[in-house]
Amino acid sequence: MAEGMDFEGLVASYYEPLYQFAFSLARDEADACDLTQQTFCIWAAKGHQLRDASKVKTWLFTTLHREFLGSRRRQTRFPHIELEYAAAELPVVPPATVNRLDAAQVLDTLACLDEIYQAPVALFYLQDCSYNEIAEILDVPLGTVKSRLTRGLGRLHQMLTGDTTGRQPQPPRS
């Protein structure tokens, strides 16, 4: 195990952000609790293999994300609806109320994003993870992370502000 990391201390440090990340993905309290618990359970079994204590956070988020993907594969997949076709169902939040967002509004809006954008956006806001950390957690290249974040954040803000001008942000040059 990474030096100086006792189990209880680790849980105290990370259970809240892990749960929030799990909830933002699963949007179900029981599932989020299970994912968080399973992540620590895996840590208890395999955490000793991690030599670098600075990687604990990334390791935990990576594990949780993999568990989420695994659980999703085991479930019947929800039918995918393209954002453009579901525009009428999107929760449009008036610009004036953006500053008074609550968790439910944010998560409802996040849920309307394509799945591939949800995890990077959640990590972007929840933990202020660096792009490299997000890339590591999601196991995708850095350029892909930036591209997904640009599109995901653009759409999220568009939905929250009700800006339907249709201008889609383009991924940054890499």
Added chain:
Amino acid sequence: MNHDQARTILLLYRPGTTDAGDPEISEALALAKQDPELTRWLAEHFARQEAVRAGFRKIAVPAGLKEQIISEQAARARIGIRRQRAVLAAAAMVIALAVLSPLWFRHHRSDDTYDLYQDHMASVALRGYGMDLLTNNPASIRAYLAQKQAPADYRLPAALEKTAVAGCAIQDWQGMKVSMVCFRTGKPLPPGEQSDLWLFVIDRAAVKNAPPVGSRQFVQVSGLGMVSWTEGDKLYVLGMAGNEQSLRQYL
């Protein structure tokens, strides 16, 4: 980099993080400082971002989740320890069996010893038996035993040679055939009995610790007098209701 490109790039910028180290972001930030419209948009963007971030962080964590994680892990650890102990106990048992089984089998192999053989033959004589062949002809007995591949080439002591035979039976001793030759001493027989002196003959190699050649061993087993001796490749056990003195009359 133009105005729109800078806006797109600055979507990813979070003040107070390491994001500013990204060359594209730092270039976009520099452009924003010179562009009043972009400066205004950036301020609004920061406000929106902060609101969204605050929204995410309002996700309430269920009370007791931390304690549940810790207690469940402790329970798993206890189960793991119990399982480990069970595995160790099972391993210890396997090792003990591996160590003890040779002793066990050695002990059971000792069942083919002379003492047990003698006890077994005494019980045959005492509990009652059925003769396979009823005859007073010694030659018929030998022929029958030979036909059944039981010991038939036995040598009888002179006195026993002169004793009347009543028949014979074949007994089993751990898969080996034992010839049982039944004699009549001439004394009155108990009701239902057809003989009162019995000779058991077996291959000597089938019984461990048999008396050495040239010696005779007398014992009393459950009221039955028995004498044993070895001659050639055969072990002989002679029994009758009596004692050593009674048996010596037939040797």
